[in-house]
Amino acid sequence: MPDTQKFDVLIVGAGIVGATLACALGGLRLRVGLVDAHVPRTQNDGDKIEYDLRVSAITRASENIFKSLGAWQGMVGRRVSPYRNMRVWDTEGRGEIHFDSAELGEPHLGHIIENRVIVAALLDRIRSQQNVSLLLEQTICEIVDGDEAVTLRLASGATLATTLLVGADGARSQLRKHAGIEVRGWSYGQQAIVATVQTELFHQETAWQRFLITGPLAFLPLDNGYCSIVWTNVDTKAQRLMSLDANEFKLVLSDALDGRLGAVEWISERAAFPLSLAHADSYIGQRLVLVGDAAHTIHPLAGQGANLGLADVAGLVEVISMALGAKKDIGKHNVLRRYERRRKGDNLAMMAVMEGFYRLFGTNVAPLPYLRNTGLDLMNRAIPIKSFLARHAMGLNV
Ligand SMILES: Cc1cc2nc3c(=O)[nH]c(=O)nc-3n(C[C@H](O)[C@H](O)[C@H](O)COP(=O)(O)OP(=O)(O)OC[C@H]3O[C@@H](n4cnc5c(N)ncnc54)[C@H](O)[C@@H]3O)c2cc1C
Numbered sequence: 001m002p003d004t005q006k007f008d009v010l011i012v013g014a015g016i017v018g019a020t021l022a023c024a025l026g027g028l029r030l031r032v033g034l035v036d037a038h039v040p041r042t043q044n045d046g047d048k049i050e051y052d053l054r055v056s057a058i059t060r061a062s063e064n065i066f067k068s069l070g071a072w073q074g075m076v077g078r079r080v081s082p083y084r085n086m087r088v089w090d091t092e093g094r095g096e097i098h099f100d101s102a103e104l105g106e107p108h109l110g111h112i113i114e115n116r117v118i119v120a121a122l123l124d125r126i127r128s129q130q131n132v133s134l135l136l137e138q139t140i141c142e143i144v145d146g147d148e149a150v151t152l153r154l155a156s157g158a159t160l161a162t163t164l165l166v167g168a169d170g171a172r173s174q175l176r177k178h179a180g181i182e183v184r185g186w187s188y189g190q191q192a193i194v195a196t197v198q199t200e201l202f203h204q205e206t207a208w209q210r211f212l213i214t215g216p217l218a219f220l221p222l223d224n225g226y227c228s229i230v231w232t233n234v235d236t237k238a239q240r241l242m243s244l245d246a247n248e249f250k251l252v253l254s255d256a257l258d259g260r261l262g263a264v265e266w267i268s269e270r271a272a273f274p275l276s277l278a279h280a281d282s283y284i285g286q287r288l289v290l291v292g293d294a295a296h297t298i299h300p301l302a303g304q305g306a307n308l309g310l311a312d313v314a315g316l317v318e319v320i321s322m323a324l325g326a327k328k329d330i331g332k333h334n335v336l337r338r339y340e341r342r343r344k345g346d347n348l349a350m351m352a353v354m355e356g357f358y359r360l361f362g363t364n365v366a367p368l369p370y371l372r373n374t375g376l377d378l379m380n381r382a383i384p385i386k387s388f389l390a391r392h393a394m395g396l397n398v
Contacts, residue, residue: 003159005133007033008330009320010152010162012140012175014040016056016115017292017309018168019122023069024317026129028324033160034126035135035152042120051196052114053271055220055228057083057207057303059110061395062310066121074121075113081223082108085206086393089258091213099390109394112207112220112228115306135160143178149331150287164331165288166316168309171278173294179285185278185297188358190215191238192300193231195270196222197253200262203227209301210257216301217256227261229253230300232275242272275299279351283340287331291316296347298354307395308347315342 009025011018014036022034041052058066058080066072086109089096101108126132139155143165152160167175176183203221210217215232222228231253233241241249250264278297283290292309319339323330 004151004161005033005158006149007031007133007160007162009033009164009166010035010150010160011166011168012036013168013170013173013292013294014119014123014134014136015168015170015292016118016122016306017313018166019119019126020065020069020071020310021166021168021291021313021316022132023071023122023125023129024065024313025320026126026132027069028317028321029131030320030324032129032132033135033162034132035138035140035154035160037137037139039136040119040123041116042123051222051226051228051268052116053194053196053228053268054115055112055194055222056115056118056306057110057220058113058118059304059307059393059395060106062307063111065310065314066118069122069125071121071125074124075117078117078120079223080111080113080117081205081221082111083205083207083221084108085204086209086390087206087260088209088211090211099393104390106394108205109207109390112222140174143175145286163287163329164320164336167288167290167294168292169294171276171293171297173290175288176280176290176294179288181285181290182281183278184281185276188275188277188299189235190232190275191235191272192275193229193233193238193241193270193272195229196268197227197229197250197264198225198266199227199254199264201260203261208257208260212256217253218301218303219257219261231256232299232301235274238272242270277351277355279348283344284333284336286333289316289336289339295343296351298351299358301358302354302393304350304354308350311346311395312343315339318342 008030010033011022012035014034022032025032084101086099099109140152141155142153144151149161149163150165167173169175202225205221208219214234214237218230219227246267250267254264276297280290280295283295291312298305316339320330323335328335
């Protein structure tokens with residue numbers, strides 16, 4: 001095949017996870033290709049108020065990954081918003097837990113960053129790496145598995161061959177389907193409504209989260225005093241809320257947060273995302289590996305999905321580096337299996353913890369409201385437990 005472009009690693013999906021992996025593997029001097037069906041939107045069109053509706057709470061561990069790749073400054077230079085406090089309380093508002101970075105001796109608990117900003121900074125870095133090729137707006141028509149390489153045929157007519165193919169193509173991964181890897185999980189029958197809002201009172205660089213019986217509501221601090229909201233509701237209520245006009249929605253929204261930030265004075269357009277839990281039976285196939293949402297999706301209540309995907313990246317890069325050092329074929333099953341073993345346990349553990357939280361806060365059947373309120377208050381007073389939880393949420397215990 002004379003026109004075949006050859007790669008060591010071909011990554012499908014230029015979201016947060018795939019772009020981070022491309023950046024990291026570029027540093028290993030491998031021939032890397034990053035394919036996406038779209039051109040990621042990376043500009044804010046000069047409008048300061050037009051925030052990306054999709055934001056991520058980025059842990060300290062993920063921040064360190066971006067720093068090590070030289071991408072962090074590109075994010076800070078655009079806009080990021082540190083949060084130094086986190087306040088969590090429930091429907092009845094009797095129990096509350098408050099995390100304060102100063103109490104923990106840390107400068108902050110993490111940053112809220114627009115997904116578009118993260119990807120933009122990563123793509124800047126990738127464009128400066130000569131061994132990484134960006135193949136955007138490409139449709140994959142065919143994937144052919146071979147003993148020595150996997151071949152992809154694109155709608156453009158191009159043919160790509162790679163030693164290792166990485167599926168970073170999100171929850172509905174085409175590559176996962178191609179490899180015949182099953183997923184286990186369920187739909188929560190819930191949707192997360194996201195929007196940008198301006199509130200009467202300053203957010204105090206605090207991530208506010210109230211657990212309502214119909215699902216959690218988070219106000220995440222952005223710069224300029226704006227907040228990004230993530231409001232999870234059962235499908236029927238989410239649809240009702242989406243059908244309200246902006247003024248009606250602003251009223252119910254400030255009420256749902258107990259009025260802690262006063263009135264909601266301005267709101268952007270809203271979008272709703274159906275929520276599900278999914279975990280791939282296997283993270284690997286023939287010369288193929290899955291990372292990020294292609295391997296696992298979790299409830300966004302603790303903002304850990306992208307952070308888990310970034311931990312996958314760190315794990316995979318380490319395994320590939322070791323294989324290169326030992327002059328092993330990076331696409332071989334025994335190499336990829338090491339990555340799978342390393343990541344599956346951590347991902348499943350985080351999924352189990354999130355499910356525990358989801359169920360603890362998702363019902364009012366006795367004695368759960370009592371346990372919840374008492375538990376939150378006890379945790380708030382038990383400094384070692386609180387510190388452990390906070391360090392775990394920052395990704396500093398893992
Ligand atoms: C409401 C909400 C709030 C969240 N908040 C947080 C948070 O605060 N913190 C956090 O850590 N996580 C959060 N998450 C989770 C987080 O958004 C995801 O885990 C993360 O974005 C997954 O990144 P990814 O790169 O794996 O996949 P994706 O972001 O889905 O990217 C996949 C990429 O692959 C491309 N692609 C797909 N199919 C193909 C194909 N066939 N060919 C070529 N390209 C393809 C797509 O165009 C896309 O660019 C949240 C999720 C939701 C729904």
